[in-house]
Amino acid sequence: MSTTTHDHGHDHDHGAHKQSFVSRWLMSTNHKDIGTLYITMAFIGACAGGTLSMIMRQQLMYPHNDIITNGDTWNAIITAHGLLMIFWFVMPALIGGLGNWFVPIMIGAPDMAFPRLNNMSFWFLACGFVFVMLGLFLGHGTGAGWTLYPPLDNAQYSPGMATDFSLFSLHLAGISSLLGAINFIATILNMRAPGMGMHKMPLFCWSILVTAFLLVLAIPVLAGAVTMLIMDRNFGTSFFEPSGGGDPVLFQHLFWFFGHPEVYIMILPAFGIISHVVSTFSKKPVFGYLGMAYAMVVIGFVGFVVWAHHMFVSAIGTDSKIYFEVATLVIAVPTGIKVFSWIATMWGGSIEFKTPMLWAMGFIFLFVVGGATGIVLANAALDQELHNDYFLIAHFHYVLSMGAAFGIFAGFYYWIGKMAGHQYPEFWGKVHFWSFFIGVNLTFFPMHFLGLAGMPRRYPDYADAFAGWNYVSSIGSIISGLSTLVFFYVLYRVFTGKDQLADNYWGEGATTLEWAIPSPAPQHTFLEVPVIR
Amino acid sequence: MMRRCGSVLGLTCILMLLGHAALAQNTPDPTAAANAYVNAPHDWQLWFPKAGSPMQAKIDWLMQYVLWIMTAVVAFVGVLMVYVIIRFRASVNKVPSQTTHNTLIEVVWIVVPVIILAIIIVPSINLIYYEADDSNPYMTVTVTGHQWYWEYKYNSVPGLDYTSYMIPDDKIQPGEIRRLSVDHPMVLPVGEKIRFVITSGDVLHGFYLPSLGVQKYAIPGTRLTSWTIINKAGTYYGQCNQICGLDHDAMPIEIKAVPLADYLAWTKQALANYTDNTVNTQPLSSPMPRNQLADATP
Numbered sequence: 001m002s003t004t005t006h007d008h009g010h011d012h013d014h015g016a017h018k019q020s021f022v023s024r025w026l027m028s029t030n031h032k033d034i035g036t037l038y039i040t041m042a043f044i045g046a047c048a049g050g051t052l053s054m055i056m057r058q059q060l061m062y063p064h065n066d067i068i069t070n071g072d073t074w075n076a077i078i079t080a081h082g083l084l085m086i087f088w089f090v091m092p093a094l095i096g097g098l099g100n101w102f103v104p105i106m107i108g109a110p111d112m113a114f115p116r117l118n119n120m121s122f123w124f125l126a127c128g129f130v131f132v133m134l135g136l137f138l139g140h141g142t143g144a145g146w147t148l149y150p151p152l153d154n155a156q157y158s159p160g161m162a163t164d165f166s167l168f169s170l171h172l173a174g175i176s177s178l179l180g181a182i183n184f185i186a187t188i189l190n191m192r193a194p195g196m197g198m199h200k201m202p203l204f205c206w207s208i209l210v211t212a213f214l215l216v217l218a219i220p221v222l223a224g225a226v227t228m229l230i231m232d233r234n235f236g237t238s239f240f241e242p243s244g245g246g247d248p249v250l251f252q253h254l255f256w257f258f259g260h261p262e263v264y265i266m267i268l269p270a271f272g273i274i275s276h277v278v279s280t281f282s283k284k285p286v287f288g289y290l291g292m293a294y295a296m297v298v299i300g301f302v303g304f305v306v307w308a309h310h311m312f313v314s315a316i317g318t319d320s321k322i323y324f325e326v327a328t329l330v331i332a333v334p335t336g337i338k339v340f341s342w343i344a345t346m347w348g349g350s351i352e353f354k355t356p357m358l359w360a361m362g363f364i365f366l367f368v369v370g371g372a373t374g375i376v377l378a379n380a381a382l383d384q385e386l387h388n389d390y391f392l393i394a395h396f397h398y399v400l401s402m403g404a405a406f407g408i409f410a411g412f413y414y415w416i417g418k419m420a421g422h423q424y425p426e427f428w429g430k431v432h433f434w435s436f437f438i439g440v441n442l443t444f445f446p447m448h449f450l451g452l453a454g455m456p457r458r459y460p461d462y463a464d465a466f467a468g469w470n471y472v473s474s475i476g477s478i479i480s481g482l483s484t485l486v487f488f489y490v491l492y493r494v495f496t497g498k499d500q501l502a503d504n505y506w507g508e509g510a511t512t513l514e515w516a517i518p519s520p521a522p523q524h525t526f527l528e529v530p531v532i533r
Numbered sequence: 534m535m536r537r538c539g540s541v542l543g544l545t546c547i548l549m550l551l552g553h554a555a556l557a558q559n560t561p562d563p564t565a566a567a568n569a570y571v572n573a574p575h576d577w578q579l580w581f582p583k584a585g586s587p588m589q590a591k592i593d594w595l596m597q598y599v600l601w602i603m604t605a606v607v608a609f610v611g612v613l614m615v616y617v618i619i620r621f622r623a624s625v626n627k628v629p630s631q632t633t634h635n636t637l638i639e640v641v642w643i644v645v646p647v648i649i650l651a652i653i654i655v656p657s658i659n660l661i662y663y664e665a666d667d668s669n670p671y672m673t674v675t676v677t678g679h680q681w682y683w684e685y686k687y688n689s690v691p692g693l694d695y696t697s698y699m700i701p702d703d704k705i706q707p708g709e710i711r712r713l714s715v716d717h718p719m720v721l722p723v724g725e726k727i728r729f730v731i732t733s734g735d736v737l738h739g740f741y742l743p744s745l746g747v748q749k750y751a752i753p754g755t756r757l758t759s760w761t762i763i764n765k766a767g768t769y770y771g772q773c774n775q776i777c778g779l780d781h782d783a784m785p786i787e788i789k790a791v792p793l794a795d796y797l798a799w800t801k802q803a804l805a806n807y808t809d810n811t812v813n814t815q816p817l818s819s820p821m822p823r824n825q826l827a828d829a830t831p
Contacts, residue, residue: 063711063712064702064711070779071778071779071780071781071782071783072778072779075776075778075779075781143776143778143779144776145776149737149775149776151735151736151737151753152736152737152776152777152778157680157735157736157778242753242754242755243754247754247755248737248752248753248754248755249752249755282621282629283629284629284630284631284632284633285631285633286633287632287633287634288633288634288639289633291639313739313748313749313750314750314752314757315750315752315755315757318661318662318665321661322658322661325654325657325658325661326654329650329653329654330650332646332650333643333646333647333650336642336643336646337639337642337643339610340638340642343610343613343614343617344635344638346614346617346621347617347621348621348626348629348630348632349617349621349626349629349630350621350622350623350626350627350628350629351617351618351621351622351623351626352622352623353618353622361614361618364610364614365610365611365614368606368607368610369607372603372604372606372607373603375599375603375653376596376599376600376603379595379599379653379657379660380657380661381591381592381595381657381658381660381661381663381664382592382595382596382599382657383748384592384664384746384747384748384759385581385589385592385596385743385746385748387739387748387774388739388741388748388774388775389741389743389774449577449578449579449580452578452579452580452581453574453575453578453579453580453581453582453743454574454581454582454741454743454744454771454772455574456739456741456772456773456774456782457774457776458776458781458782459772459781459782460782461712461782461783462712462782463573463574463710463711463712463713463770464576464710464711464712465573465574465575465576465578465710466574467576468576468577469577509629
């Protein structure tokens, strides 16, 4: 730590001695550098998972296609796609990446509460990435789907080390998230600048705080379930083996007790980002701030008591179905508060349609579409028809591939000037948005029709009647893929940029603390503790 | 779509001659009545299959009910956003308001969604109870999922227990549907309440009949039930809908629904033909080099 005291506005290095590459990036304790590492991890994870999705859509472009001729290979690809996108793209981008970068700055803290723990949680995640890729490539790969339901992934039906690597990769990602979450909770509760009460805290920090609590409560359950699976596979226990008195349904309960909060872990930080972007570009404060904050708290709480709606066609009693249906539908109310508050924030504003705002508005509308199909699927009676078919695939890609991903891109374009010190090219940012918007809609909207027609998920080959919409969907995925190349070009322009950005390059609408410090943010953010009035 | 239906209907005779020749050689095929109507997915399908059972008709109704409500909600949000984009863009509205609260509107957007949810929940819960009521069936079929075929045991016909494999792509005959037709379909009587007891012999499977509104996991060690009443003689299709390994996409379900008398005639014929309980237990060859034996890597 530097002890020099001088005006931090004019010296980005702050007199800190020049660090070597190894000491800066491999032994980092700086929340911004670790945030950058997380974002890099998310970039790698998204490229890997996205490549797998391109392969899948190419295979499904025609019936009886011959790109993937082995069902095990196919199953390994769908499993790795799910795990990568969730644990190595969305979570590191939103929580470890943007959360690490901006939560300490927004609350006026010098760094995270436990900087070394922060570094450790990143490297657990990086090791987990190696493991999940081993799970993809070793032998026939892990072919149980990202839900990892036994008995398919027990020692009898999934011999070989691949499945063990995938299970341990979840352990590593889980420990990483758990340590990160503890760090965020300690930071947010204890290190806010003087004057920043909980009810003055920016909504992104609220979203990360709720997410961190969800992680602390949900991840240990996943860890327990995964440990039991590992023991069933390797040490002869029978937690999930009917022949030994166990029950596969137990795993489904444990998995979804983690898995459903996980859904909100992926979307709540995006909610936080969208609030800031909408407020900034409407040049208005967020409408109904307290309602927005507590809507997230309620979503997080109710998110814990709805898990069995993933199991409506599994071993769930009739009355339980009714409870889980009603509890699930209740989540629509706080979600509605958020959506309408965003629109009310825009109402009466003076809206500038810069790239981050386009992503945010795209997020709001498409998230409502995904939410609407979510209401449909919450009906246990309808789930008997729709469970596990392409209607479900369309639904969760609308909330993830268009919800969480749009939130990530909104945050990226909003903050990249603050992180990199150079602005993105506005024209190419808009090209990226529109091409991605068209691509993902073309990919996922036809999946609603496939699902209604009865096409099951996780099929490498399908009846010829499903060919038409699958072809359209694959064309859409090609457009999304090309759109990603535009994003690479945007990145290239950002990192080769020569421009100098003002502290607050968005102007009057941007009011949080990160806009009071230079761009790029200096290595040590606050040499004097800021006071919030 | 028309081409498919035309070919399916037009080739019914060929189907009778070639499709299940083993059954049809000596006596008239008792499942022939099922060939007149085929309820299969069709090209560019936009909605559920035509309802083959009262349950599917109710699901179809509820789906339209919920989906129209949700379409209205999405359209409302869409209209609001378009209005905001046009009316409050910076070039039109230069001075932003600073309003951050309006108690009335905040109460309205809590109360109205609650009312909408209540409107959805009532018929939805009724249908859950309807779907769960498997009492007083005319007959029960025990369905067992295996890697990668289905086994059908007719509880009311002692000894009738047989397996059903997908017709591999290279053995498809005219009139059969690739990836949906099977060698020995499940044969059921029309108009009678049929209960399915669903379980698994190995990993999880999913017993999924979209045109009849039936879906349940097949779970080893657990027996789940569902039921159906098939409205009309015909052929209905379903597929395995829970990932089960290598050939997850190659274990479809085919149901031949025939009049009760034909069904009874079929049970006698099937009992005679399916004596060894192991009709075709060897997996049929698959057109894809599926590399099954290589599974045994340590």
